[in-house]
Amino acid sequence: MTAVLRLVISRLIGGIPVLLIVLAGVFxxxxxxxxxxxxxxxxxxxxxxxxxxxxxxxxxxxxxxxLQRFLFLLGHLAQGDLGWSVAQGRPVAPLIAERLPATLALxxxxxxxxxxxxxxxxxxxxxxxxxxxxxxxxGGALLLxxxxxxxxxxxxxxxxxxxxxWLPVSGIETIASGxxxxxxxADIAAHLVLPVATLTLIYLALFLRVMRGxxxxxxxxxxxxxxxxxxxxxxxxxxxxxxxTAVLPLVTLxxxxxxAMLGGSVVIESVFGIAGFGRLAAEAVAGRDPALLLAVxxxxxVLVVGCxxxxxxxxxxxxPRVRPVAHRREV
Amino acid sequence: MPLSLTRRALLLSSAALLAMQALPxxxxxxxxxxxxxxxxxxxxxxxxxxxxxxxxxxIASKVIExxxxxxxxxxxxxxxxxxxxxxxxxxxSVTFHLRDGVRWHDGKPFTxxxxxxxxxxxxxxxxxxxRTLLANLTAVxxxxxxxxxxxxxxxxxxxxxxxxxxxxxxxxxxxxxxxTDIARNPANSALIGTGPFVWGDYKPGQYYLLKxxxxxxxxxxxxxxxxxxxxxxxxxxAASALEAGDxxxxxxxxxxxxDLARIGAVPGLAVITKGYxxxxxxxxxxxxxxxxxxxxxxxxxxxxxxIDKKFVRDTIFLGHATEATGPVPTNDxxxxxxxVTPHAFDIEKAKALLDEAGYPVGADGKRFALKLLPxxxxxxxxxxxxxxRQALAAVGIEAxxxxxxxxxxxxxxxxxxxxxxxxxxxxxxxxxAISTTNLVRSGLPAGVNFxxxxxxxxxxxDKLIDTALTTLDPAKRVELYHRFxxxxxxxxxxxxxxxxxxxxxxxxxxxxxxxxPRWAVSNWAELALA
Numbered sequence: 001m002t003a004v005l006r007l008v009i010s011r012l013i014g015g016i017p018v019l020l021i022v023l024a025g026v027f028x029x030x031x032x033x034x035x036x037x038x039x040x041x042x043x044x045x046x047x048x049x050x051x052x053x054x055x056x057x058x059x060x061x062x063x064x065x066x067l068q069r070f071l072f073l074l075g076h077l078a079q080g081d082l083g084w085s086v087a088q089g090r091p092v093a094p095l096i097a098e099r100l101p102a103t104l105a106l107x108x109x110x111x112x113x114x115x116x117x118x119x120x121x122x123x124x125x126x127x128x129x130x131x132x133x134x135x136x137x138x139g140g141a142l143l144l145x146x147x148x149x150x151x152x153x154x155x156x157x158x159x160x161x162x163x164x165x166w167l168p169v170s171g172i173e174t175i176a177s178g179x180x181x182x183x184x185x186a187d188i189a190a191h192l193v194l195p196v197a198t199l200t201l202i203y204l205a206l207f208l209r210v211m212r213g214x215x216x217x218x219x220x221x222x223x224x225x226x227x228x229x230x231x232x233x234x235x236x237x238x239x240x241x242x243x244x245t246a247v248l249p250l251v252t253l254x255x256x257x258x259x260a261m262l263g264g265s266v267v268i269e270s271v272f273g274i275a276g277f278g279r280l281a282a283e284a285v286a287g288r289d290p291a292l293l294l295a296v297x298x299x300x301x302v303l304v305v306g307c308x309x310x311x312x313x314x315x316x317x318x319x320p321r322v323r324p325v326a327h328r329r330e331v
Numbered sequence: 332m333p334l335s336l337t338r339r340a341l342l343l344s345s346a347a348l349l350a351m352q353a354l355p356x357x358x359x360x361x362x363x364x365x366x367x368x369x370x371x372x373x374x375x376x377x378x379x380x381x382x383x384x385x386x387x388x389x390i391a392s393k394v395i396e397x398x399x400x401x402x403x404x405x406x407x408x409x410x411x412x413x414x415x416x417x418x419x420x421x422x423x424s425v426t427f428h429l430r431d432g433v434r435w436h437d438g439k440p441f442t443x444x445x446x447x448x449x450x451x452x453x454x455x456x457x458x459x460x461x462r463t464l465l466a467n468l469t470a471v472x473x474x475x476x477x478x479x480x481x482x483x484x485x486x487x488x489x490x491x492x493x494x495x496x497x498x499x500x501x502x503x504x505x506x507x508x509x510x511t512d513i514a515r516n517p518a519n520s521a522l523i524g525t526g527p528f529v530w531g532d533y534k535p536g537q538y539y540l541l542k543x544x545x546x547x548x549x550x551x552x553x554x555x556x557x558x559x560x561x562x563x564x565x566x567x568x569a570a571s572a573l574e575a576g577d578x579x580x581x582x583x584x585x586x587x588x589x590d591l592a593r594i595g596a597v598p599g600l601a602v603i604t605k606g607y608x609x610x611x612x613x614x615x616x617x618x619x620x621x622x623x624x625x626x627x628x629x630x631x632x633x634x635x636x637x638i639d640k641k642f643v644r645d646t647i648f649l650g651h652a653t654e655a656t657g658p659v660p661t662n663d664x665x666x667x668x669x670x671v672t673p674h675a676f677d678i679e680k681a682k683a684l685l686d687e688a689g690y691p692v693g694a695d696g697k698r699f700a701l702k703l704l705p706x707x708x709x710x711x712x713x714x715x716x717x718x719x720r721q722a723l724a725a726v727g728i729e730a731x732x733x734x735x736x737x738x739x740x741x742x743x744x745x746x747x748x749x750x751x752x753x754x755x756x757x758x759x760x761x762x763x764a765i766s767t768t769n770l771v772r773s774g775l776p777a778g779v780n781f782x783x784x785x786x787x788x789x790x791x792x793d794k795l796i797d798t799a800l801t802t803l804d805p806a807k808r809v810e811l812y813h814r815f816x817x818x819x820x821x822x823x824x825x826x827x828x829x830x831x832x833x834x835x836x837x838x839x840x841x842x843x844x845x846x847x848p849r850w851a852v853s854n855w856a857e858l859a860l861a
Contacts, residue, residue, distance in 0.1 A: 035738025039746075039780075043708070043737035044375045045384040046758065047766075047780035048459040054778075059514075087375060088535065089520070098535060154567055162575045169572045175367070175538045175559050176531070270565040273572075275536020279564070287375070288738050 007309040012302065019301055023077075023294050024070065030290050031066050037086040037288045038062060060086050073291055082295040087287025092295045095280065100299070102172045103276040105192060106269075107261045110199035115254055118204040122211020122250075123243050129216040138212060145205035153198040153271040160194060167193050170273030195272040199265065203257065210253055214246035248319055255311035259304040364543075364556025366841065366860050369569040369581040373535065373562060378519040379501040380453045383460040385610060385758070388852035389583065390539050390560055391501070394436075395524030398427060398446070398500040399493075401609045401761070401849040407664065408493055409847065411854075412441065412502055412525060416493075422486030422803040427479045433548045435504045436529045443479040447471035448505035450481065453513060461499050464491075464765060490805045494665075494762035497609075497849055527553035527856040537562055547856070554843060554859035570594055570836075579838040579860065582851040586836045587710065588649045599839050604651070606845030607832035609761050610852065611660040614643070614652075614715060615770070616826040617744065617753040621786045624699050625751060629688035631823040634752075635674035636681040637726045638719065644829050647714045651834060655827035657816040658767055660759050662830065668813040671820040681726045692727050701751040703730040707740055709756055715828070716754050745780045757781050759830070763812050768796045771824040787824040 035043075038056045042048050057063050061072070076083050082092035118141075125137040144152070161169040168174070173188045218224065219242060227237050266278030277296060284293035315322055370390065376382035379391040398416075402409035413427045433441040450471050454461035467487060472480040481492075502525070507518050522530045527547045531540035539560040543553055561578065563569045569585045572578040574597055586594050595602040616634070624630045640654040653661050657671045685691075690698040701723070705716025713734070720730045730752065735743060743749045760766050769775065773788035795818065799811040819825070835851065837844055843857030844850065 033739055034735055034747075035740075035742035037738075039738035039741040041375050042459075042780045043741050044372070044386060045382040045459055046386075047782070049462055050776040050778035052457075052459070052462060089375065089515075090535075095535065150565075154571070157568070157571050161577075162571050165575060169575045169577045170563060170568055171537065171561065175561060176540050176557075271568055273537075273561065273563045273565070273568060275534070275562070279536060286736060286738075 007312070008302075008306050011305045011309055015301070015305060019298070020074075022297065022301070023074070026293060026297055027066075027070050027073070027290050030285065030288060030293060033285075033288070035288060036062055040087060040287045040289075062086075069290070073294055077294065077298065082298075083291035085284075085287075085289055085292040087284065087289035087292060092292050095292065096295055096299055099275055099277055099280050102274055103262070103265075103278075105172075105188070106195055106199070106265065106274060106276060107258070109192060109196045110203065111254070111258055111261055113196060113200040114203035114257075115207055115250070117200065118207025119211045119247060119250055121204070122208040123215065123238070125208060126212040126215025126219075126242070126246065127238055129212065129219065134212065138209060141205035141208045144201045145203075147202070149198060149202050150267045150271050152201060153195065153268055156194050156198055157271070167191075170271075172274050191272075191274075195268050195274060198268055198271075199261070203261070206257065207250055207253065211243075211246060211250050214249050215242055218242045218245045244318075248315070251311055251315055251318060255308040258307035258311075259300075262300050262303060364860060365559060366555050366557070366580065366858065367559045367561055367578045369563045369572060369578045369585045370539070370560040371562075371564060371566065371569065371583070371585050376519070377522060378503070380449055380503045381457050381514065381519070383458050383498050383501070385583070385852050390541075391522055391524075392526070392852050393528040393541050393558060393855050394522040394526045394530055395501045395503065396526045396854055397497050398502065399496040400853050401497045401847050403608075403848060406493075407761075408496065412446075412500075413496075416489075418489030418492070418803075422488065422801070423483050425481045425483075425487075425489060425492055427481070429477045429479060430548065431477060433525050434546060435506075435525055436523050436544065437504070437507070439504065439506055440476075441502070441504075441525050442476040443473035444476070445502055445505045446479040447473050448509060449501070449503045450479075452508070453503055454499055457513065458499065460495070460760075460765065463769075464495055464499060486801045486803055488799075488801070488803050488805070488808055490808055491762050491764050491800075495760070495765055497853075498760055498765070526854050528558055528854075531557070549856060552856040553854075554857060555855070558855065558858075573597075573600055573836055573838075576838070579841055580835065580844075581837075582833065582835045584651075584833040586834070588651060588834075591649070591651075591834060591836070594836050601837055601839050603835040603837055603845055604832070606835065606848070606850030608662055608848035610849055611662060611759045611830050611832050612756045613655060613658075613660060613759055613830050614712065614828045615755050615757060616719065616828065617750070617755050617770075617785055618787070618823075618825055619748060619751050619753075619785045620788075620824070621748065622701070622751045624688070624690055625701075627688045628822065629684045630690065631826070632674065633681040633684035633688070633726060634723065634728075635823060635826045636677045636684065637722045637728075638674075638826065638828055639676040639722065640828055641676070643715060643718060647711050647718060648829060648831055652829040652831035655830050657820045658770070658825075658827055659763060659812065659816050660830035662832075663759065663761070665761075666763055666809055666812045666816075668816055670813065671816050674820075674823075674826075678725055685726060685728075696727065697729045698727040700729040700731065702733055702749075703752045703754070704733050704735070704740060704744055704750040705754040706756060707734065707736055711831070712754050712756050719752070719754065741780055745782065745784045746778045748777065748784055748786070755781065763815060764796075764800055768799075768815070771819060772796050783824065785824070789818070789822060789824065792818050792822070792824075 038053050073083060085092050085095055121137050125134040157169055160167050168191050172191050179187050224241060227241050266282050269276045269279045281296045374386040377391055379387050379395050396411050398413035399408045399410050412430055414430050416425055416427045418425045429443055435441055455465040455468050467483045467485045468481060469484045470482040504523050507523055508516055527544050528541035529544045531542045533539050541558040543556050566587050569581050570590050573581055591602055594600055618625050620626050644652045644654055656669055659667045661667055685698055692698055703716060703720060706712045716732055720732055723730045744753045757770060769782040771783050771792060773793055775782045795811055795815055799808050802808045840861045842859050842861055846857055847853055
């Protein structure tokens with residue numbers, strides 16, 4: 001897999017200017033919001049006097065200019081040091097490490113499910129565009145997509161966790177259960193069912209609609225007519241000729257969607273009490289904590305670049321036309 | 332180089348992911364002796380000796396104890412780490428007798444040295460309340476291991492010290508903190524105290540776990556084996572968790588008021604309104620007296636008359652509040668007086684006062700415009716902001732709401748003074764001198780949060796506040812604070828609207844709830860799962 005690694009690294013290096021602009025923009029936005037980390041701290045502890053505020057500001061270097069603080073943060077980031085979180089009173093790196101597994105589990109499975117289910121149902125809907133089944137699936141998916149995420153999450157939670165009591169209401173695992181190994185994996189999986197189902201239902205529509213739309217287009221192309229003329233079985237035409245061609249835009253969407261998933265889960269994380277990246281970013285903003293926020297963004301950027309590189313490689317596998325020249329086989 | 336990944340493998344691995352999620356039906360029996368509590372946020376500072384705030388106490392007071400706790404009966408105080416105390420005639424010293432046989436969670440004995448260290452190294456220089464309250468504390472003498480004598484440079488009323496004890500006096504172990512950077516001591520996030528529960532574990536964003544202290548100084552206590560505070564930022568989820576039985580207790584109105592009736596009807600759950608009497612929050616309108624119309628008493632009176640307190644109580648707080656008469660809440664047992672200037676809801680009178688003040692209705696139907704900043708900390712403060720805007724419109728004042736999050740709001744109001752009216756929820760802490768007189772006292776520098784930053788100045792009121800701070804006779808102090816309430820309601824430096832306390836929702840198997848007027852932030856030694 002060194003190819004992936006090489007691709008990720010070269011992308012990241014190429015992305016440094018963009019990343020710098022994003023980091024500077026985020027820092028400037030956080031500066032423009034009223035109040036600083038000490039105001040946020042006082043808001044949470046019920047106030048304090050001016051001398052204490054000045055003392056705390058000096059301790060955390062908040063008495064320096066915004067530019068000085070930004071350059072200080074950048075300097076440390078460049079050395080691989082994520083810095084100190086003022087809001088949480090701890091170094092940033094372990095904070096990120098704590099939140100990453102939950103986020104990856106939640107987002108990874110939600111993306112995988114919405115992609116597989118969405119494309120599968122998209123094939124069903126695109127089998128005969130305009131049919132009753134197509135209308136039912138497309139309409140239903142659109143309806144789900146239009147539902148606010150937190151509402152869908154709460155409804156699922158009320159039905160399956162509160163009324164039926166099949167699944168836990170919140171958290172990523174049973175608190176201090178002492179479970180290990182497979183029992184723990186099963187415990188975490190049970191906790192993930194509802195949040196993953198919520199996210200899947202919301203994002204499924206996107207994949208379904210794109211798949212269906214692409215298939216509708218492919219049906220009209222001549223090679224399908226040719227395939228039919230050659231007497232190829234309808235099922236084979238559907239899967240090997242139409243669906244295979246139509247899946248390409250979906251893979252592109254998968255890359256884009258992985259970025260949206262990382263940032264778009266703050267509401268679901270709150271509803272299901274999961275300590276993930278979305279909530280960490282929200283806490284960083286509420287606590288006016290630029291070091292933490294920049295670190296979250298940096299790590300997210302690495303993840304997104306990684307996902308997109310994987311998608312590009314998968315693209316090459318699926319479509320011979322976009323394979324790097326050296327690897328192209330003669331057809 | 333060719334990659335070994337094929338389409339088939341890709342599809343297979345997707346299917347494998349799908350299979351991994353196959354629902355295991357989980358048995359969700361509650362661990363015996365464990366009580367799970369919903370926590371809506373994580374305090375930025377867990378050490379209660381540094382951050383004397385309800386958010387911190389909610390978790391930390393189970394581990395670290397104060398010298399005394401509030402009580403419903405008798406003197407209103409129940410001794411904890413102190414067994415008794417007396418003040419000197421001249422008010423320059425208070426002697427505390429400390430409890431024998433108390434041990435820190437690490438096994439070391441608790442002594443007067445711990446109290447002296449906490450008072451001089453933490454409460455006085457570092458704590459948000461102690462920094463002002465104990466400003467005159469000069470020394471703490473420890474003639475023996477069980478006696479601590481607090482020495483003050485100015486006469487300090489024992490009544491004030493007593494009322495402040497539950498909030499200010501969380502004692503830290505000297506041997507853990509001495510010679511370290513107290514603010515960054517690792518024990519601030521893995522607390523060591525003398526309380527009924529010892530620190531178990533903290534997973535940020537997930538939970539706090541406290542375990543029974545088997546050698547607690549009160550025999551047979553605590554009654555619970557484990558307390559788990561599970562972090563549930565979403566209030567609807569807290570209600571769901573209660574209904575599902577995942578959580579046995581939600582305090583501080585973690586269940587929204589609108590859900591209370593429904594939740595209270597769920598079998599096995601009960602709504603409890605007791606246990607918050609000494610944690611009364613006051614809904615007030617802060618006024619920037621630098622604004623020309625607002626500097627006029629008639630305008631302030633008009634605004635007071637324009638507010639329908641009964642509507643606020645019944646519609647915003649759904650009845651879970653009391654109409655305020657002045658700066659001391661009606662439920663305070665010591666200082667409250669009803670002999671104050673009332674401002675009944677009367678729109679016509681409000682309009683007449685505004686006319687008299689020289690602000691007639693303009694051609695556009697408006698008298699003048701104001702900037703209104705509702706504090707974002709509670710749903711109710713934001714809703715009251717919306718109500719106040721309409722109430723002011725009804726008398727011809729146009730208010731524009733500026734909504735910000737907590738740090739933004741704090742900076743705008745208390746540092747930048749960039750407001751005309753603000754809605755605030757200050758806490759009444761048993762004695763007006765602790766955090767209430769600050770709301771009207773002049774001469775506080777910019778940047779002091781939850782204080783008079785509206786530029787209000789009244790020499791008579793300032794003098795009264797200062798006198799009460801050094802008056803030793805409790806009856807005389809009460810009289811002075813009666814006068815304080817009268818002056819504030821006459822001159823309206825701010826407008827008190829309603830006072831409210833919180834509600835808990837608890838599983839009916841729980842016993843030992845609401846045992847004192849600060850129960851939610853007390854040590855919960857009696858709390859048990861039947």
